[in-house]
Amino acid sequence: MTSLPFPLAEEPDDLTKEHGRKLFAGPSEFVKGVVAMNGLPAPDRLEVCFAGRSNVGKSSLINALTGTKGLARASNTPGRTQEINFFTQGPELYLVDLPGYGYANAPLKVVEKWQKLLKQYLSGRQTLRRAFVLIDARHGVKPVDAEIMKLLDTSAVTFQCVLTKSDKVKAKDREKVLDQTRAALSKHPAAFPEIVLTSSEKGDGIATLRSIIAHLE
Numbered sequence: 238m239t240s241l242p243f244p245l246a247e248e249p250d251d252l253t254k255e256h257g258r259k260l261f262a263g264p265s266e267f268v269k270g271v272v273a274m275n276g277l278p279a280p281d282r283l284e285v286c287f288a289g290r291s292n293v294g295k296s297s298l299i300n301a302l303t304g305t306k307g308l309a310r311a312s313n314t315p316g317r318t319q320e321i322n323f324f325t326q327g328p329e330l331y332l333v334d335l336p337g338y339g340y341a342n343a344p345l346k347v348v349e350k351w352q353k354l355l356k357q358y359l360s361g362r363q364t365l366r367r368a369f370v371l372i373d374a375r376h377g378v379k380p381v382d383a384e385i386m387k388l389l390d391t392s393a394v395t396f397q398c399v400l401t402k403s404d405k406v407k408a409k410d411r412e413k414v415l416d417q418t419r420a421a422l423s424k425h426p427a428a429f430p431e432i433v434l435t436s437s438e439k440g441d442g443i444a445t446l447r448s449i450i451a452h453l454e
């Protein structure tokens with residue numbers, strides 16, 4: 238047992254892992270891209286969303302979780318995902334890819350419109366069980382991330398931090414970023430007390446994250 242706040246999620250045991258594997262073995266499909274609250278699909282199943290700065294790896298993570306390359310578009314062009322994109326994972330789960338924030342070149346009007354929609358979505362979606370906030374494992378928590386965490390604190394949705402692109406971090410730099418992330422998370426009452434370290438490229442942490450999602454109620 239570690240006494241650190243916000244420990245890294247442990248490898249799930251075989252049974253837990255199997256639940257996650259099963260859930261994500263089912264088909265995943267793109268449902269729709271949404272630009273306004275009245276476009277949301279009916280809240281008829283459990284839902285998790287993925288938030289994070291542009292280019293942090295949200296779409297890549299959805300592709301890795303579902304094992305479907307190209308399901309959520311992943312690109313080198315930041316700001317590519319502009320809509321709230323809904324994907325089904327089997328009949329009982331929605332995976333939601335949120336537009337990236339903190340894209341320096343986005344016009345103010347676009348940013349404001351997006352923030353309003355995000356606020357409405359996060360506070361008004363009864364079936365949303367957890368928001369995963371993705372943080373680049375090379376960079377740690379930035380002021381824009383803290384803004385989103387603040388928003389989540391007021392929206393009654395638990396959020397869990399996922400560090401992405403772990404394959405790009407040297408072991409010696411990892412602890413530094415983890416410490417910085419823990420310090421940032423400790424300021425947010427809505428933060429789930431566990432961090433997941435992932436690489437969509439190498440597959441690290443993907444089974445763990447699948448299990449976490451499979452055990453949400």
Ligand SMILES: Nc1nc2c(ncn2[C@@H]2O[C@H](COP(=O)(O)OP(=O)(O)OP(=O)(O)O)[C@@H](O)[C@H]2O)c(=O)[nH]1
Nearest residue numbers: 292293294295296297311312316317318337437438
């Ligand atoms: N090395 C490495 N590269 C990654 C990983 N995940 C994503 N990338 C790369 O990072 C870039 C951005 O990934 P996306 O998944 O498109 O990021 P996004 O958060 O969806 O970006 P927006 O939709 O613009 O907000 C792509 O070039 C990916 O190939 C990872 O785990 N490791």
Ligand SMILES: [Mg+2]
Nearest residue numbers: 295296310318
């Ligand atoms: Mg994307």
